[in-house]
Amino acid sequence: MLKGGLVVVGQHIAASGPLDELRQRYPEAPIVHKGKALTPPVVNAHTHLDLSTVPYFRGPYTEFIQHVIDHRMKRTPEATQQGLEALRALGVGGFGDIAYQPEVVEWLLEHCALPGVVYLEVINRNPTEAEGIASWVARRLSEWRGRNSQLRVGISPHTPYNVSPALLKKLVEIARLEGFPLQMHVAESPEETELMTQGRGPLQALPERYGFPPYQALPGLTPVRYLAELGVLGPHLTVVHGVQVDEEEVEMLAQSGTLVVACPRSNEALACGQMPWDWYLKHRLEPALGTDSQSSSPDLDVRNEALFLWGRVDPRVLVRAATRSGYRVLGLETPRITRGTPVSQVQSW
Numbered sequence: 001m002l003k004g005g006l007v008v009v010g011q012h013i014a015a016s017g018p019l020d021e022l023r024q025r026y027p028e029a030p031i032v033h034k035g036k037a038l039t040p041p042v043v044n045a046h047t048h049l050d051l052s053t054v055p056y057f058r059g060p061y062t063e064f065i066q067h068v069i070d071h072r073m074k075r076t077p078e079a080t081q082q083g084l085e086a087l088r089a090l091g092v093g094g095f096g097d098i099a100y101q102p103e104v105v106e107w108l109l110e111h112c113a114l115p116g117v118v119y120l121e122v123i124n125r126n127p128t129e130a131e132g133i134a135s136w137v138a139r140r141l142s143e144w145r146g147r148n149s150q151l152r153v154g155i156s157p158h159t160p161y162n163v164s165p166a167l168l169k170k171l172v173e174i175a176r177l178e179g180f181p182l183q184m185h186v187a188e189s190p191e192e193t194e195l196m197t198q199g200r201g202p203l204q205a206l207p208e209r210y211g212f213p214p215y216q217a218l219p220g221l222t223p224v225r226y227l228a229e230l231g232v233l234g235p236h237l238t239v240v241h242g243v244q245v246d247e248e249e250v251e252m253l254a255q256s257g258t259l260v261v262a263c264p265r266s267n268e269a270l271a272c273g274q275m276p277w278d279w280y281l282k283h284r285l286e287p288a289l290g291t292d293s294q295s296s297s298p299d300l301d302v303r304n305e306a307l308f309l310w311g312r313v314d315p316r317v318l319v320r321a322a323t324r325s326g327y328r329v330l331g332l333e334t335p336r337i338t339r340g341t342p343v344s345q346v347q348s349w
């Protein structure tokens, strides 16, 4: 592979390019090896900072969901603060975070100095409550949007099976009209597909176990086809995971302009399989990277997500996934490394 480099003078970049060329231009400069890549600050496009104190879990997806439900009282601003400090220490350029409680959104809007999007998670399967929940969400988000914060606010309908179709349609309408970004877990596990297509499987037992309202009649369609049918796909939506898909569904995501985030280490930990990167790249949809929470990923460093896939996916795609594609998900401009860039704005991998 072509070796590249940066010339540093004082605290700033003076030149960049292929290593051989730079050596000729700066024959006196000592060479400091910096690893696999030099990039702008990476972006963690999918986190749940409020899960930062919930223990790391490995095992089937449905058991993980139970693990999260069992620890739901730990999803506090204090846990979020711990996760935010970890992100800050990693020097990320931005992040996309799902908040389970409105209090966590409030806390982040007030205290977070990093740019990105905080999405309020919505879970409600009762169609008769769709109207009320949707207008409550719309009011809260309009109010939050007026805050002076580094973060934008968005909506996260949890999964296709955990939000009624009536509510999902209303949330998408609000997002489109008001310009709020949407982020949703979709096609993550085989259990999700089994529940959606056949109305059975391990997930089916959860509502009864916890005394939650049951799943409504499920659509008999795979998650992506169901969202396409409802008119949910589009550039306002970021699909997280997109693992349990066929090539036609990848094409549907690509053609609709839907954005996608991959969380490969979490998928591995929860026995969900791996995203079919070849199909995504064939249809010109380059995913971003996220760690998911620290309860299914060992840390919040997306470079480790990329390294997990190193050798299986083109490294240039992985570098773009952790930078350009991540900034795109957050609606932020990708910083460039050029002459004059402070060296503090360069990350090594």
Ligand SMILES: [Zn+2]
Residues within 6 Å of the ligand: 046, 047, 048, 098, 185, 240, 292, 293
């Ligand atoms: Zn997640």
